[in-house]
Amino acid sequence: MVITILLDTIGLQFSFWEYPIEFLPVIPSAFPFDVSLVPVAYMLLFQYNRTWKSFISAQIVMAFVYAFIGEPLCNWINLVCYIKWNYMYSFLYYILIGLGIRALILKWVSVSKSRKKRCQAPFFVIKYQQLILQSKKTGRSNRDFSDLSTD
Template identity: 25%
Template sequence: MTPRTEAENSCYRDVRSILGFVQNGICTWQWWICIVFSILPWWLWWKYRDKFYWKEQLYTGAIITIISCVLDAVGYSIGYWSYNVLILPLPIGIFPYDATLIPVIITTIIRWRPNHFKVTKGILFSLITTFIGHPIFDSWLHFVNHYWNNSNSLPIYFVFIIVADRIYHKLICRREAISYS
């Protein structure tokens, strides 16, 4: 029997990691919950979106998704949290939270009474997300292991709402200025 080459060893490691992902990922109820959390909010958003300003909402959601993913990657790489469930066998964070729940909820919130209660909406969103959303994902569903105090997220979520609201209104003003030209 000849010894395996490095390429063969690498191939076996890759197969083992894919099999491990299938057994410890796809075959778990948490993975399926993540799939539902990844698809259902966007479907609901599409069904109930504002038909006139949906592009502005989508652009705002995309910017919030990018910011959320970057902050998530920074926190993950520093070691503030780790993930127990991954949608894909890639170190991309928890997809349903960064790319689905946060942008869909934020775009829905800023659409509701868009010219009123910005600070109140920001405070309520940050409180609910920090003290209800995080514990559900951490303790109940066991998606994330946090190594930092959840209350540190309060100002981040508050700023998310304020930034998203500002972006959304800038996009609407730009659209209306172009349509009147």
């Protein structure tokens, strides 16, 4: 979402496109699209396509629909006017952003999982939990651990 808003602002500043109709004068014209349609499509692709192969296939279909159907429709109804921009650039943009975001998320998840494995409870906490479990099995009170071995 932030990437889309940033690149949309850059495209406006460099006159790659313009928005003839402003929804609200205080927000960027494509803000509703940048915070709803594009991020939601990426979230759905990521959620329902677990493998890279299926994700890339779905990503190409989504990029095709957005770049060669959605954008020409918006251009036709005068929501956007492309000055120095081509639909093929948008097609490549949608694919590259989707692949980059998926790679970033998968890397973040793997780092998070590896940190969870390294960050185990201290030895005395694990030993205490083992003693509690053993006392529940034997029926002893939680305070009577004096005769339990501590190896």
